[in-house]
Amino acid sequence: MAKLLELDQVVKRFGGIVATNGLTFDVNKGESLALIGPNGAGKTTIFSLIMGEIRQNAGTIRLKGEEISGLATHQRIGRGIARTYQVPRPFADMDVAGNIRVGMMPNNLWQMLAKGPDPDAELALALSVGFSEGDLHKKPATLSMGDLRKLELARTLATRPEIMLLDEVFAGLTVGEIAQISDLLAQKRREGMTFIIVSHDLRSLEPLVDRAVAMTFGRQIAEGSFRAVMDDEQVRAAYLGQ
Amino acid sequence: MTMAGIVTSRHLLLWLLFGAAMLALPQFVSNGTIRIIIFANFLAIFAMSWDFLSGKTGYVSFGHPFLIGIGAYASAILSYRFHVPLEFSIPLAVLATLVGGTLFFLPALRIKGTYFALVTLAFMELMYQLIQVVRPDLTGGTRGMSGIKTVLTGAAPNFYLSFMLMFVIAFSLWLLSRTRLGTALDAIAMNEEAVSGSGLSTTRLKLFAFMVSATVAGIGGAFYVHYLGSIAPRALFDINFVFTIIVSALIGGASTIVGPMIGAFFMTFLLEYLRPVLPGSERYFVYGMIALVLYVYKPKGILAILADLRDGMRAQGTGRAQRGKAS
Numbered sequence: 001m002a003k004l005l006e007l008d009q010v011v012k013r014f015g016g017i018v019a020t021n022g023l024t025f026d027v028n029k030g031e032s033l034a035l036i037g038p039n040g041a042g043k044t045t046i047f048s049l050i051m052g053e054i055r056q057n058a059g060t061i062r063l064k065g066e067e068i069s070g071l072a073t074h075q076r077i078g079r080g081i082a083r084t085y086q087v088p089r090p091f092a093d094m095d096v097a098g099n100i101r102v103g104m105m106p107n108n109l110w111q112m113l114a115k116g117p118d119p120d121a122e123l124a125l126a127l128s129v130g131f132s133e134g135d136l137h138k139k140p141a142t143l144s145m146g147d148l149r150k151l152e153l154a155r156t157l158a159t160r161p162e163i164m165l166l167d168e169v170f171a172g173l174t175v176g177e178i179a180q181i182s183d184l185l186a187q188k189r190r191e192g193m194t195f196i197i198v199s200h201d202l203r204s205l206e207p208l209v210d211r212a213v214a215m216t217f218g219r220q221i222a223e224g225s226f227r228a229v230m231d232d233e234q235v236r237a238a239y240l241g242q
Numbered sequence: 243m244t245m246a247g248i249v250t251s252r253h254l255l256l257w258l259l260f261g262a263a264m265l266a267l268p269q270f271v272s273n274g275t276i277r278i279i280i281f282a283n284f285l286a287i288f289a290m291s292w293d294f295l296s297g298k299t300g301y302v303s304f305g306h307p308f309l310i311g312i313g314a315y316a317s318a319i320l321s322y323r324f325h326v327p328l329e330f331s332i333p334l335a336v337l338a339t340l341v342g343g344t345l346f347f348l349p350a351l352r353i354k355g356t357y358f359a360l361v362t363l364a365f366m367e368l369m370y371q372l373i374q375v376v377r378p379d380l381t382g383g384t385r386g387m388s389g390i391k392t393v394l395t396g397a398a399p400n401f402y403l404s405f406m407l408m409f410v411i412a413f414s415l416w417l418l419s420r421t422r423l424g425t426a427l428d429a430i431a432m433n434e435e436a437v438s439g440s441g442l443s444t445t446r447l448k449l450f451a452f453m454v455s456a457t458v459a460g461i462g463g464a465f466y467v468h469y470l471g472s473i474a475p476r477a478l479f480d481i482n483f484v485f486t487i488i489v490s491a492l493i494g495g496a497s498t499i500v501g502p503m504i505g506a507f508f509m510t511f512l513l514e515y516l517r518p519v520l521p522g523s524e525r526y527f528v529y530g531m532i533a534l535v536l537y538v539y540k541p542k543g544i545l546a547i548l549a550d551l552r553d554g555m556r557a558q559g560t561g562r563a564q565r566g567k568a569s
Contacts, residue, residue, distance in 0.1 A: 053435070077441035089439070091432040094425075102429045103440045105422055109450055112423040116248055159441040 003065070004029045004163055004194050005050070005081070010059035012045055012218075019045040020056070021218040027163065032195040034205050034212040034226060038238055042218040043198045047083050047165045052076050063163075074107055080162035086171065088148040090140035090155075097122045097136045099151055103158030129154045130180050146177030153184065163194040170201040178204050202230070214238070248420040257413060264405050273397040278514050279507075280397070280469065283404035286506035287462035289490040290415050290499055295455035296488075297496035298419065299448055300431030301350050305362030306487055307479050308369050309456050312342040313463025315373065318473050319380050322390050328468060336460040343456025350448055354434070363484075370479035386474030393468045400469055407465060408503070411458055416499045418454070427451050428497060482526055486513075489533045495543030504544050 005027045012020040019042045027033045035043050048054045050061055052073045061069050068076055091099050100122045105112055126136055129150045140148060149169060156164060169185070170178050178201070185208050189195065199205040205226075212229040214222040216238040222229045229235055268276055288310060296302045317335035320326040326334070349361045374384045381387075394400050418424055426447055429437045438444050467473050477483070486509060494505025509529065516525045540547055 051439075072443070073438045074441050074443045077439070082441075083439070089433050089436045091429045091436065093432055094429065098425065101422065102426060102437065102442070105426060105440065105442060107442050107446075109423060109446060112426060113418075113421050115422070117422055117425075155436075155440060 002029045003027070004031075004063065005196075006060075006062040006065075007046070007050070008060045008062070010046075010049060010061065011057045012042075012049055012054065013057050018218050020049065022059070023215070023218070023220055025213050025220065025223065027194055027196060029162075030192050030194055031211065032189055032197065032209045034209040034229075035196055035198045035215070036202065036205075036212055036229070036235075037215040037221075041216045041238075043215065044086065044167055045218075047167055047196075047198070050076075050081060050165060051083050077159050077161070078107060080160070081165070082156045082159050082161035082163075083165035084149070084152045084156050084167055084169065086168040088140075088145075088152045090143075090148060090151055092140055095137045095139055096126060096131060096143075096151055096154075099140070100125055100154050100158050103155035125154050125158055129157070129184055144177070145172040146174065146180065149173065149177070149181060150184075153181075161193075163196070164188075166195060166197045166199075168199055169197065170199050170204050182208060249417070261409055264409070265402070268398045268401055276397040276401045278510060280401050280404045282507045282510035283401075283408040284462060284466045284469070285486065285490060285510055286408050286503045287411055287458060288487045289494070289502035289506045290412060291455045291458035291462060292487050293491045293496060293499055293502040294415050294419070294427075294458065295451050297491055297498070297502065298424070298427040298431060299451050300434075301354060301448065301451075302359045302488075303346075303362045303455075304359045304484055304488075305346070305364070305366035306459060307483055308362070308365040309339055309342055309346065309459035310463035310466070311366075311369055311373070311475075311478050313339045313460035314467035314473055314478065315381060316460075317464035318387055318390050318467045321468070322387055323380055328391060328393060332461075332464045332468070335464040336457060339456045339460025339463065340453060343452050343459075346456065347449055347452040350452070351445065366479050366484070370475055373475045373479075381475075382473070384475065386472060386476075388472035390467060390471050390473065392471045393465065404465070404469065407461065411461070412499060412503050415454070415458070419497075419499050423447070423450070431497070482523070485526070486529075489529060493533055493536050493543050495545030498543075498545050501543050501545035504548075508544060 003026045007026065008024050010020055010023045011018070023046065025033075035046065037043055045054070049056050052068070052071055052075075056069065060067055063076070063079055063081060068079065071079070091102060094102070097119070101117045104118070104121060104125075123133065123136060127133070131147070131150060131154070135147070140151065143151065166185075169181055173181065182204055185195070185197075189208070195208070197205060197209060209226055211224065212222075212226045213220060214229050214232065214235045221234040221238060222232040267279070288306065291309070292303060292306050313335045316338040317328070317331045320331035320334060321328055346362065346365060349358055353361065373381045378384075394403055419427070426437065426442060430444055430447060434444055437447070490505035490509045491502035492505070493508065494503065495501025512529060512532070513525055516528055520528065536543065
């Protein structure tokens with residue numbers, strides 16, 4: 001299998017704290033990887049490093065075999081990586097369609113000027129994540145947490161990613177909303193999307209992943225099938241504090 | 243696609259009506275009023291320049307006279323000292339403003355919010371000090387210059403010129419702000435990280451906004467100085483001038499382009515009608531109060547009040563119709 005994303009000995013220090021300590025793992029094309037660990041393990045830091053929102057102190061990050069550590073966030077997105085955030089970040093004064101519109105824009109000033117928005121594509125994308133047509137002109141302030149996560153997914157999908165990094169997609173959702181998002185992700189997996197998913201909701205996470213990496217205090221402590229990782233002594237100790 | 247998607251025929255009709263009404267104006271009002279409207283036109287240009295940068299992207303400029311001043315001084319010096327004809331001095335001045343706009347843009351790469359506003363204020367102050375000491379033989383130093391060539395003479399011709407400038411700028415910026423690019427600039431003010439998280443280069447978008455804003459400020463500044471026929475650093479690089487620009491944009495409705503235009507007219511007439519009652523700078527206190535009241539009750543400005551009125555009238559209309567049906 002072709003490796004889509006590879007992290008090699010990635011180190012990130014915040015002052016005296018080592019948030020990511022020599023992390024090495026990779027994701028194959030079409031694979032779904034769970035990234036688990038207790039609070040403060042450094043999971044979100046890894047996402048930020050992969051996206052280039054912060055830069056690592058050492059180590060390399062490769063996408064399709066190419067080093068991307070020198071690229072800005074929007075350039076990495078242009079190459080096919082995208083992420084969602086633990087706390088959704090919609091454009092507050094824009095409706096659902098407007099939020100999706102920004103995600104769909106090409107990174108080209110001339111095209112942004114010369115070509116108007118594509119309402120059909122916006123609607124199609126909104127429907128594909130489970131919005132109804134009537135939601136299109138709702139403002140984020142009126143949306144539920146589940147709808148905000150859908151909006152975040154839609155805006156992320158609008159950039160046409162090959163790999164999506166999902167940060168706590170199930171946090172703050174009702175049981176019904178979790179089922180909806182799970183179905184959506186399962187469908188995207190069938191369509192061949194590659195995922196790295198961070199979640200504390202392990203039960204919802206399990207059916208969505210092929211493999212898991214567990215970490216604590218910025219170090220990798222286990223890797224393998226989801227079951228094997230969950231049964232690992234060190235992982236249990238990290239979660240239960242033994 | 244393009245035009246049809248972002249502009250309706252109703253919009254165009256409103257713009258045409260507005261243009262026609264304004265062009266007919268000199269037939270009906272006194273020369274004094276015309277002179278006031280000329281100032282309103284220039285203030286509108288400055289307020290829209292500010293709005294395209296600060297209203298849209300949220301990078302608040304407290305130093306817009308820095309850009310306006312480059313346009314004004316460059317054209318004034320070229321024509322007054324070097325006898326360059328205005329056809330060349332004005333375009334050259336706009337180019338100079340673009341260079342200034344690039345300087346203005348540099349801090350926006352690193353800082354935002356209050357810090358950015360303070361740096362732009364420092365730009366203006368620096369310009370004010372420099373203009374007085376560096377080559378006063380060119381700039382006229384503290385006393386400035388007078389007897390600068392004017393483009394046209396007389397109230398009515400100057401009104402037509404300033405209005406056409408203002409109208410073309412307003413319509414162009416309004417069109418720009420309705421494209422996807424305009425939407426992206428609005429998004430920067432809401433959440434800059436999420437814009438780069440959507441795969442867009444915020445640096446490039448911001449640079450575009452700065453360049454457009456600088457061009458408009460340069461055009462406005464250059465034509466303004468050739469309308470006044472004189473220039474003095476004290477009046478130009480003045481914090482009251484900054485506030486007049488910002489308050490016009492904000493009370494009109496920031497980020498809407500049309501709002502700042504309305505705001506500029508409102509402000510000019512307000513200041514003018516207060517002049518007999520409050521001849522000194524106490525007038526600024528009054529508009530400060532109006533601005534404050536408006537921010538508290540209607541932060542989106544006059545344009546939002548007008549929209550509310552329109553919606554209210556529509557709702558009343560349909561309400562009446564429904565009641566009529568019921569009875």
